[in-house]
Amino acid sequence: xxxxxxxxxxxxxxxxxxxxxxxxxxxxxxxxxxxxxxxxxxxxxxxxxxxxxxxxxxxxxxxxxxxxxxxxxxxxxxxxxxxxxxxxxxxxxxxxxxxxxxxxxxxxxxxxxxxxxxxxxxxxxxxxxxxxxxxxxxxxxxx
Numbered sequence: 001x002x003x004x005x006x007x008x009x010x011x012x013x014x015x016x017x018x019x020x021x022x023x024x025x026x027x028x029x030x031x032x033x034x035x036x037x038x039x040x041x042x043x044x045x046x047x048x049x050x051x052x053x054x055x056x057x058x059x060x061x062x063x064x065x066x067x068x069x070x071x072x073x074x075x076x077x078x079x080x081x082x083x084x085x086x087x088x089x090x091x092x093x094x095x096x097x098x099x100x101x102x103x104x105x106x107x108x109x110x111x112x113x114x115x116x117x118x119x120x121x122x123x124x125x126x127x128x129x130x131x132x133x134x135x136x137x138x139x140x141x142x143x
Contacts, residue, residue, distance in 0.1 A: 039058065039059075040056055040057060040058035041056070041057045041058075042054065042055065042056050042057075042065065043057075045102070047102070047105060047108070047109060048108040048109060048112075049070060049106060049108060050070035050071065051067055051068065051069065051070055051078075051105065051106070052067070052068040053066070053067050053068075053105055054066045054067075054068075055098075055101065060094040061094035061095050061096050062094065062096075062097070062098055062100075062101045063092060063093070063094050063095070063101075064089045064090055064092075064093075064105060067082075067086070067089075067105065083107070085104050086104065086105055088104065089101065089104040089105050099113060
């Protein structure tokens with residue numbers, strides 16, 4: 001699988017991201033280092049808060065390279081308003097999944113993701129309860 005193919009398809013989060021979010025300015029870089037070769041991919045994500053995030057994907061995971069403030073907000077004001085979680089993301093922390101990174105930089109995405117997860121879990125449990133052959137023993141061993 002090429003690095004280009006590893007850039008996540010965010011279209012299934014269309015409700016949780018700004019409409020202009022889907023990867024733009026995507027590029028793949030191959031760095032030939034004396035000790036090893038590494039691949040990285042860079043792309044831009046725009047959160048629901050209209051924050052533009054430059055993301056890099058490499059062997060260590062997803063990293064925020066930079067965050068740009070929404071239109072009309074000064075950079076100093078934006079930087080001062082970052083939550084502790086957003087500050088960690090901007091400091092170079094690597095995330096295993098794009099979802100974890102997005103939840104760190106976008107409170108609205110985090111709320112959306114939690115609501116969507118809850119909705120899907122509720123749907124699964126409702127579907128399971130509607131099965132005619134469902135019994136309490138289907139839930140597994142009790143402690």
